[in-house]
Amino acid sequence: MCSLVRIVSRIRVPLNSNIHRLGPSLAEQLQRNVFSEKLSQRFASNQSKQFSEQQSQYPSPQPLFDKVNQEIESKNLGQTFAVVHLYGRQLLVHIGDIVSLQKSIPADIGETIKLEKCLLVGNKNFTLIGRPVLNRDLVQVEATIIEKTMTQTFFNMFHIPRKRGYRNYRFQRYPLTMLRINEITVCHPLNTTQKRIN
Numbered sequence: 467m468c469s470l471v472r473i474v475s476r477i478r479v480p481l482n483s484n485i486h487r488l489g490p491s492l493a494e495q496l497q498r499n500v501f502s503e504k505l506s507q508r509f510a511s512n513q514s515k516q517f518s519e520q521q522s523q524y525p526s527p528q529p530l531f532d533k534v535n536q537e538i539e540s541k542n543l544g545q546t547f548a549v550v551h552l553y554g555r556q557l558l559v560h561i562g563d564i565v566s567l568q569k570s571i572p573a574d575i576g577e578t579i580k581l582e583k584c585l586l587v588g589n590k591n592f593t594l595i596g597r598p599v600l601n602r603d604l605v606q607v608e609a610t611i612i613e614k615t616m617t618q619t620f621f622n623m624f625h626i627p628r629k630r631g632y633r634n635y636r637f638q639r640y641p642l643t644m645l646r647i648n649e650i651t652v653c654h655p656l657n658t659t660q661k662r663i664n
Contacts, residue, residue, distance in 0.1 A: 535655035551583035570641035613644035
């Protein structure tokens, strides 16, 4: 606040401009380039009063929580989406999507895994955003491993131009895992706790 007061105090404003809206005493002080400590304190107290009035104007979030809880309890969420964190990547997934990862997951083909780092889940009516992730007992994202193969062959050549005849060839393949997203569920209503063992 003090830095703003200092910047404003260096500006000369003519009295015939729109500064009279602020009041005659403020206009005179702006014209004289003088800001006393009392004036800056008065600005701070006025702003704190305005802020408290604005806070009282906002409604409480309880009706919003009630609407979202009714939507969750109805179990009719429609097309649900989620953002999950897998191996350093964030993926937007829907039910039935097939996701390919250039990693080897230590599970066999056909096994079901849970993706526990869920950053966001939602549908057309609401969105739940984690800070940074949602609780594991609130959201459950299940996927099935459908294929484990290797990628196509990548060809890398390392060459030093001034060194005659020096070329290094590398042929590389990476593990590839394909996942199918089976289920995205919000397990219980908000502001309630439910311990999940599995």
